[in-house]
Amino acid sequence: MLLSDVASHLKLEFLGKDIEIESMNELSLSSSSQLAFAIHKKYSYELKSSKAKAFLITNALIEHLPEDSSYIICEDVSISMAEATKLFYKKPIEQRLSHAVVGQECYIDAMAKVEKGVVIGSNVTVMAGAYIGTNVVIGDNTIIYPNVTIYRDSVVGSDCIIHAGSVIGADGFGFSHTKEGKHIKIYQNGNVIIENDVEIGANCAIDRAVFNSTIIRRGTKLDNFIHIAHNCDIGEYSLFVAQTGVGGSTTLGRNCVVSGQSAFSDHLDIAPFSTFTARSGVTKSISNSGGVYSGFPLMNHRDWKKLQARIAKLND
Amino acid sequence: MLLSDVASHLKLEFLGKDIEIESMNELSLSSSSQLAFAIHKKYSYELKSSKAKAFLITNALIEHLPEDSSYIICEDVSISMAEATKLFYKKPIEQRLSHAVVGQECYIDAMAKVEKGVVIGSNVTVMAGAYIGTNVVIGDNTIIYPNVTIYRDSVVGSDCIIHAGSVIGADGFGFSHTKEGKHIKIYQNGNVIIENDVEIGANCAIDRAVFNSTIIRRGTKLDNFIHIAHNCDIGEYSLFVAQTGVGGSTTLGRNCVVSGQSAFSDHLDIAPFSTFTARSGVTKSISNSGGVYSGFPLMNHRDWKKLQARIAKLND
Amino acid sequence: MLLSDVASHLKLEFLGKDIEIESMNELSLSSSSQLAFAIHKKYSYELKSSKAKAFLITNALIEHLPEDSSYIICEDVSISMAEATKLFYKKPIEQRLSHAVVGQECYIDAMAKVEKGVVIGSNVTVMAGAYIGTNVVIGDNTIIYPNVTIYRDSVVGSDCIIHAGSVIGADGFGFSHTKEGKHIKIYQNGNVIIENDVEIGANCAIDRAVFNSTIIRRGTKLDNFIHIAHNCDIGEYSLFVAQTGVGGSTTLGRNCVVSGQSAFSDHLDIAPFSTFTARSGVTKSISNSGGVYSGFPLMNHRDWKKLQARIAKLND
Known part of the structure; x- marks a missing residue:
């Protein structure tokens, strides 16, 4: 899924390059293909060293983003994060797989x-x-x-x-x-x-x-x-x-x-x-x-x- | 079910008119087709204003019954109430219904x-x-x-x-x-x-x-x-x-x-x-x-x- | 199962007659066809009066065994007892039985x-x-x-x-x-x-x-x-x-x-x-x-x- 799709689902704009997102994760554990999120100021240090390339973030924390980050500015990162998790939700059953x-x-x-x-x-x-x-x-x-x-x-x-x-x-x-x-x-x-x-x-x-x-x-x-x-x-x-x-x-x-x-x-x-x-x-x-x-x-x-x-x- | 059937199940007599009972309920919530019950004296007030027409009741509370009530006098209302609930019990499964x-x-x-x-x-x-x-x-x-x-x-x-x-x-x-x-x-x-x-x-x-x-x-x-x-x-x-x-x-x-x-x-x-x-x-x-x-x-x-x-x- | 089979499973030796074991039980509840076990010294009295004929036992307790007992001397009776229970374990399902x-x-x-x-x-x-x-x-x-x-x-x-x-x-x-x-x-x-x-x-x-x-x-x-x-x-x-x-x-x-x-x-x-x-x-x-x-x-x-x-x- 593209970051632009996430932004569209959240009805928010994204800034930076439109990149492919595989899944979401916490700041400190994110890889370069995961969407991370920073809710509190206390995460400003973790933000700087995060391997993620895409973030849900409040306006106040943008200055701490790594260079070349893509990001969606959220009024309430907690709510936007919850809403975004729905995009990566796997259905209870996958019917298209082959047999066990x-x-x-x-x-x-x-x-x-x-x-x-x-x-x-x-x-x-x-x-x-x-x-x-x-x-x-x-x-x-x-x-x-x-x-x-x-x-x-x-x-x-x-x-x-x-x-x-x-x-x-x-x-x-x-x-x-x-x-x-x-x-x-x-x-x-x-x-x-x-x-x-x-x-x-x-x-x-x-x-x-x-x-x-x-x-x-x-x-x-x-x-x-x-x-x-x-x-x-x-x-x-x-x-x-x-x-x-x-x-x-x-x-x-x-x-x-x-x-x-x-x-x-x-x-x-x-x-x-x-x-x-x-x-x-x-x-x-x-x-x-x-x-x-x-x-x-x-x-x-x-x-x-x-x-x-x-x-x-x-x-x- | 008739009140007389309930009385018969409880091996007790009923007084008043024999009326149709659909189900049971607490005094304050009973409708006119429900069998109510009064265990303690503290319910004498609720009894007076109850919409029920049929009651399980102790001898001591009869004077508080609404006019034209039908009732079964119980030695132990709590036990009789429990025994009566069995009459209105629905089986775990109804087999006679049509499809889902x-x-x-x-x-x-x-x-x-x-x-x-x-x-x-x-x-x-x-x-x-x-x-x-x-x-x-x-x-x-x-x-x-x-x-x-x-x-x-x-x-x-x-x-x-x-x-x-x-x-x-x-x-x-x-x-x-x-x-x-x-x-x-x-x-x-x-x-x-x-x-x-x-x-x-x-x-x-x-x-x-x-x-x-x-x-x-x-x-x-x-x-x-x-x-x-x-x-x-x-x-x-x-x-x-x-x-x-x-x-x-x-x-x-x-x-x-x-x-x-x-x-x-x-x-x-x-x-x-x-x-x-x-x-x-x-x-x-x-x-x-x-x-x-x-x-x-x-x-x-x-x-x-x-x-x-x-x-x-x-x-x- | 023979006591020798139990000993073999535990990789320990048995002393006394090789007898048939049907199941295991606590000392005080054992019958003559059950394997009993004595872990603590406090069981020395129960040991004397036990009806069991076969025991898992520590060296220190041997003197309290009933006459003509068969026994396996264990370094750690608790561990050996646990290992022995596996021999009497019944599979979750028996497939060979006739119908219900x-x-x-x-x-x-x-x-x-x-x-x-x-x-x-x-x-x-x-x-x-x-x-x-x-x-x-x-x-x-x-x-x-x-x-x-x-x-x-x-x-x-x-x-x-x-x-x-x-x-x-x-x-x-x-x-x-x-x-x-x-x-x-x-x-x-x-x-x-x-x-x-x-x-x-x-x-x-x-x-x-x-x-x-x-x-x-x-x-x-x-x-x-x-x-x-x-x-x-x-x-x-x-x-x-x-x-x-x-x-x-x-x-x-x-x-x-x-x-x-x-x-x-x-x-x-x-x-x-x-x-x-x-x-x-x-x-x-x-x-x-x-x-x-x-x-x-x-x-x-x-x-x-x-x-x-x-x-x-x-x-x-």
Whole structure:
């Protein structure tokens, strides 16, 4: 798509050369064929060093654009960005692709739906009611239990187990908000990558990324009802006990242990080997590895135990 | 059904004229063809002004009945009401209806189940494994992802997106309790109405009303794992972050923002433009709009922040 | 399978007679044809009185073995136990069984999947997208709503209702952990038993037992999003409000009431007629019946109310 097409869709003008746009991305991750966007002044530095050639931008930030940039000046970059994502949205199903490729020794139930463009390894089990979307890739020996839904473009590794009712790759929860209080959908054009040897419990939901990928790294095990939001990166060999949730773009290092009903805010960076006891509420990044945490607000587990004793004394 | 049939089912006598009953409803919402019920003395005023002509009632409340009422005197109105709801229960599937009506340019996967009596607008996508129950109505341009279940009689608007694994219209959690501790099902004979431009995340559950409708108003967006109980009314353009729950008959005004793992008790009335930070526990109605709240018990967000600081000092 | 086969799989030697092993079980529950295991010294007493004839055991515990035992000495019994469970794992689907048996007056939707070896009573409804696994037994009059998944070997009683999206019998969350931080799956070879007159809401998950059974006893009612972990035993006529979770091997007596978003740790024993208000966090067993509890850490409801008032005063 040409930048002029984007401008036309947004009913805005573009300046600079009309160039071909393949997709959209955040400033710091954009390539030369992607449309980037700069909303806040705090991005002026990232703007200067961006590899993108085309931008959605406010008037105030134009001076920080790299030389030879093409750009669309937006009154509200957040809204325009959301509107532009719709142009790069892929339909839930691609009908024009050729058939799926299924390896040897697989069991694909006749009542499972495997869309065109899927590539499945050998010795894979896909049970009745499972849905495998367009372009999904599944590695060897993986078991997909009944009524699992894997949205298009997801990647699932080898030796994985995905239990019934889990949903991989649904849209992340992303909207821009108008002054009138309406919510404009930011189309979620990324995907989910699940590495090898991951087990996902029943009725989990792992959302696709807005751009790029949500990642569950190898050897990680999720219990039931785990919510992983868009653009999370969950480290290797982590454990998530039931009914926990991770907010968007939060990164956990390897071998984290997250006990039941805990939750993480978005955009956090959690050190490896961190342990969270039941119902921890994590709202800040953690830089030192190996800690044990509790409570909401979060604190060291020892402090939390001491604090609970002090609180209980209030009743004396 | 005649009131005499209801009495016969309950093994109780009726007094007054034998009249035709179409369905049941709460006192204040009943029409002249509905069977109402009065359990507590506090309903004596509502009783006087009720439009219903037929009642389940305790002996103590008979004096408050409107003139010319027909009624069944119950030892335990709550139990009799539950038993009576079974008479008006609609089977999960109606087999006798004619075919579904599907508009133009729709994609209905051959592995989706669309029951008879369904009406679907134009340009609607219903993916594999989705279930669309008897008499469901779906508006234009709506996308139903795989393995979504929409129970009979639900109404879904135009331009909606319902992500995989979500369940619309399952029975609300309603029981009457015997003295021996058994739970008698109150059949949930209402429905769910989802207005236009609503997005529902993966693995949500929105229960049908016991009588009347559970309503999600236009432009509201739900993240994953949202629980909306029977008879809720969720205002326009509200946002629900993952793993939140709303108890039965609770009403939220427009543009509320409910952060992750928050919950509301039943029978609350929440003012519009209210914001709830993560893990808020709301147990009382809120009458002033525009507030920001936190904690459980709930308080103003500023008070909560101050309180957390004070609590932390206990450990000094 | 012979004990020598188990030893060979574990790459360990066995001592004593080579005997036939039918399955595995915990020490105290093992029969003479089951392989038991003893990890900690605290099991030395149970070891002496065990009915098992074959054991996975550490060197330090050999002296406590019953006479004439056969055994495999393990460096890490936990890891060896996990590896051994794989030998007794039943495939998700048995293809060699004869057809399912379905009683009279049933409605089994053509888009439901009923595996071979299933036994279904009379007047049962199985709706589109439901999955009924190998050897599942379902009693009379039960309704299975769309997109429910019932894993193999589960037992569902009569007069039950299972709402859409619920998952019965997925693997419990059980792993042994290597020194390098990897998680070795403990195959969950038990099942789920749901007794008569149980209603399960939408999108619940009740995990199968590692050995033996997870049990939901008669007349119990679950709201939406309830998580019941492996080997739980939930007493008769209990009520679970939405988004609650119960950890592994926890037992609740009859007529417990568990309010929304509450949770129980694993291995607890909860007295009958206990009531838990919203968001209770239960980490210790309760031996006296009839109490009302709140908070996390849990306390008597009255104390909790008093404590909340005291805490609120900190802000004065």
